[in-house]
Amino acid sequence: MRKVTVAARRTGVTLAAVAVVLGIESSCDETAAALVEDGRRVLAEAVASQADDFAAWGGVVPEIAARGHVLALPALVQQVLDRAGLGVAAIDAVAVGAWPGLIGSLLVGVTAAKTIAVRRGLPLVAVDHIQAHLAAVQLGRDGLPWPHIGLVASGGHSHFYRCEAPGRITCLGGTIDDAAGEAFDKAAALLGLGYPGGPAVDRLAAQGDPRRFALPRSLLAEDGLRLSFAGLKTALLYQVRGPKGRDPLTLDAQGVADACASFQAAVVDCLAGKLVQAAGREGVRALAVGGGVACNRGLRARLAAECERRGWELLLPEPRHCADNAAMVAALGFARWQRGELADAGLAPLPTGRAGPRS
Numbered sequence: 001m002r003k004v005t006v007a008a009r010r011t012g013v014t015l016a017a018v019a020v021v022l023g024i025e026s027s028c029d030e031t032a033a034a035l036v037e038d039g040r041r042v043l044a045e046a047v048a049s050q051a052d053d054f055a056a057w058g059g060v061v062p063e064i065a066a067r068g069h070v071l072a073l074p075a076l077v078q079q080v081l082d083r084a085g086l087g088v089a090a091i092d093a094v095a096v097g098a099w100p101g102l103i104g105s106l107l108v109g110v111t112a113a114k115t116i117a118v119r120r121g122l123p124l125v126a127v128d129h130i131q132a133h134l135a136a137v138q139l140g141r142d143g144l145p146w147p148h149i150g151l152v153a154s155g156g157h158s159h160f161y162r163c164e165a166p167g168r169i170t171c172l173g174g175t176i177d178d179a180a181g182e183a184f185d186k187a188a189a190l191l192g193l194g195y196p197g198g199p200a201v202d203r204l205a206a207q208g209d210p211r212r213f214a215l216p217r218s219l220l221a222e223d224g225l226r227l228s229f230a231g232l233k234t235a236l237l238y239q240v241r242g243p244k245g246r247d248p249l250t251l252d253a254q255g256v257a258d259a260c261a262s263f264q265a266a267v268v269d270c271l272a273g274k275l276v277q278a279a280g281r282e283g284v285r286a287l288a289v290g291g292g293v294a295c296n297r298g299l300r301a302r303l304a305a306e307c308e309r310r311g312w313e314l315l316l317p318e319p320r321h322c323a324d325n326a327a328m329v330a331a332l333g334f335a336r337w338q339r340g341e342l343a344d345a346g347l348a349p350l351p352t353g354r355a356g357p358r359s
């Protein structure tokens with residue numbers, strides 16, 4: 001492979017002309033590995049999800065998740081190398097999601113990444129999971145408009161960021177209670193739809209009437225970038241399970257679809273409304289959205305319409321890169337490697353991150 005010294009002067013690091021980064025993700029219940037070239041082109045990726053195992057528990061059990069990563073990760077790394085038709089010698093750097101997340105889960109990915117990097121003498125890059133969700137918009141794209149306003153809407157986060165460069169972001173505001181994904185999951189649970197709830201609500205919302213249930217849009221009229229979903233979830237509970245929230249669910253199938261549509265419309269109004277407000281405030285004409293909730297078809301359609309109307313650019317990752325994945329980790333890892341932001345064998349994962357007030 002031809003070697004050039006892209007960042008050599010500043011960092012002492014020699015980058016390959018075509019640089020392959022192995023990304024590893026294990027922050028929650030998805031184990032993932034990916035090989036990404038130049039932070040943009042996905043050569044191969046693989047994800048093993050434990051979501052089905054946790055349906056019976058109604059959520060993630062940290063100890064079980066950590067053990068699941070131990071079982072899945074070695075085979076996934078081998079799988080992406082095989083799929084890309086590459087040997088381990090083709091890897092130029094290793095990037096790993098190191099925070100925030102479940103500490104036992106993170107430890108598995110971080111230990112694997114350190115082992116591969118030390119054993120092969122490769123640069124090791126620690127990646128913030130929330131920043132990686134925003135870096136997912138790089139995948140499959142040549143160049144991005146900078147700055148842009150990013151929204152990370154996932155199971156643990158719903159925050160707005162001003163993004164100046166990959167991994168160079170400033171938090172502008174976000175939820176003061178539940179995250180959007182958490183709200184989707186709780187709404188699904190109270191409608192008897194199981195875990196994880198977001199995809200089920202999304203699917204049923206397409207067949208429902210969003211005007212059937214009157215639900216609040218908390219803080220939407222307020223000037224500012226705060227979000228709140230706790231009241232919305234409680235309002236839905238009282239409407240479908242009586243004034244104490246303890247009655248049995250009596251909605252028929254159409255009623256459940258209507259509840260999904262009404263709930264989703266409220267979440268989408270808040271996320272899209274505040275995201276547009278954030279961009280207007282910052283004088284920025286490009287939006288990016290990452291995190292599992294960015295898979296939501298209602299949110300994607302609404303943002304497409306908002307951006308088209310204003311002539312703004314919308315950066316949406318493919319759905320598989322919105323949910324937890326390792327390609328986004330490799331994408332951000334590449335940028336950090338180029339800047340010489342390297343970790344060493346002393347890298348320790350952190351349950352909390354640095355990208356937002358709740359992280």
Ligand code: KG4
Pocket residue numbers: 028153154155156157180181182184185196197198199202291292293294295296297322323324
């Ligand atoms: O980013 P992610 O995969 O994991 C975290 O970092 O949290 O996000 C998971 C969250 C879950 O709460 C899940 O219900 C939600 O994203 N989600 C969705 C959809 N797909 C996943 N929410 C709404 N609509 C969807 N289609």
Ligand code: ZN
Pocket residue numbers: 129133154155291292323324
């Ligand atoms: Zn995530």
